[in-house]
Amino acid sequence: MTVPMLSAEDLGKFFLSGDGRVVRALDGVSLTVREGEFVCVVGPSGCGKSTLLRILGGLEHPSSGRVERRPGRPPGPSASFVFQDFAVLPWLTVRSNAAFGLRMAGVRRRLAEQAADEWLRRMDLAEFADGYPDQLSGGMRQRLALARAFTTGSPVLLMDEPLGSLDPQTRRLMQEQLLTLWQEERTTVVLVTHSIDEAILLGDRVLVMSARPGRLTDEFAVPFPRPRDPGIQDSPEFGRLRARVWDELRGQLTVHAR
Ligand SMILES: Nc1ncnc2c1ncn2[C@@H]1O[C@H](COP(=O)(O)OP(=O)(O)OP(=O)(O)O)[C@@H](O)[C@H]1O
Numbered sequence: 001m002t003v004p005m006l007s008a009e010d011l012g013k014f015f016l017s018g019d020g021r022v023v024r025a026l027d028g029v030s031l032t033v034r035e036g037e038f039v040c041v042v043g044p045s046g047c048g049k050s051t052l053l054r055i056l057g058g059l060e061h062p063s064s065g066r067v068e069r070r071p072g073r074p075p076g077p078s079a080s081f082v083f084q085d086f087a088v089l090p091w092l093t094v095r096s097n098a099a100f101g102l103r104m105a106g107v108r109r110r111l112a113e114q115a116a117d118e119w120l121r122r123m124d125l126a127e128f129a130d131g132y133p134d135q136l137s138g139g140m141r142q143r144l145a146l147a148r149a150f151t152t153g154s155p156v157l158l159m160d161e162p163l164g165s166l167d168p169q170t171r172r173l174m175q176e177q178l179l180t181l182w183q184e185e186r187t188t189v190v191l192v193t194h195s196i197d198e199a200i201l202l203g204d205r206v207l208v209m210s211a212r213p214g215r216l217t218d219e220f221a222v223p224f225p226r227p228r229d230p231g232i233q234d235s236p237e238f239g240r241l242r243a244r245v246w247d248e249l250r251g252q253l254t255v256h257a258r
Pocket residue numbers: 015016017018023024025043044045046047048049050051052212
């Protein structure tokens with residue numbers, strides 16, 4: 001748990017908006033994510049959470065600062081993304097979608113599909129393997145997106161509000177499933193969410209970001225032992241931590257609203 005898997009030092013990011021203005025999205029963001037750690041990031045809308053995740057995963061270059069990732073073990077992509085909008089490919093079968101990340105990494109079809117089938121089974125999607133994503137419900141499509149990310153065997157999963165478009169009941173079930181899966185896999189995860197409860201339920205640490213330009217303003221260690229029972233959400237200790245995180249986040253929202 002002590003080996004750094006991913007670290008960012010003094011990240012800054014500027015964008016040029018459509019009307020020629022400079023948008024400062026991130027400023028002085030430094031963080032270290034240890035191997036096997038589950039880190040959640042909360043912050044006001046538009047504060048740069050997705051930008052941070054994209055930079056951590058190498059989809060975007062920072063304007064300043066740097067990111068260091070430990071090379072993947074076993075060889076393969078160094079990070080896999082899971083997005084809110086499922087990002088499944090409608091013209092590919094469910095199996096080919098699950099195998100997609102590995103295929104893109106150059107793994108032969110048969111091996112990639114074997115790995116995909118195993119993850120589809122674990123995600124209760126085995127019977128849909130030959131079907132297409134439009135035959136799946138929203139929750140099932142998001143399970144498919146998770147299956148694809150886990151199938152890659154990538155040591156780091158970067159999740160951008162992965163459960164954000166699910167209805168509350170499905171979201172709760174998915175949180176429980178993610179909790180169980182993570183406990184089995186211990187993959188290093190950075191997850192962006194708007195839900196404080198989700199961040200505390202899933203994470204080892206909750207990082208709070210300021211309104212734009214995004215900076216990390218505070219972090220909270222989550223004291224609940226693993227394996228975690230989703231029932232902890234009803235405990236007084238959970239309530240107290242929720243209140244502390246909300247206090248910090250509300251400060252940032254208020255600054256933003258002024
Ligand atoms: N490619 C881009 N070009 C111009 N501006 C961008 C680009 N990407 C992001 N931005 C701007 O940078 C800021 C941070 O965006 P980002 O999507 O990272 O925020 P966020 O915290 O993930 O937002 P939300 O919570 O609403 O998903 C926003 O003002 C956004 O408009």
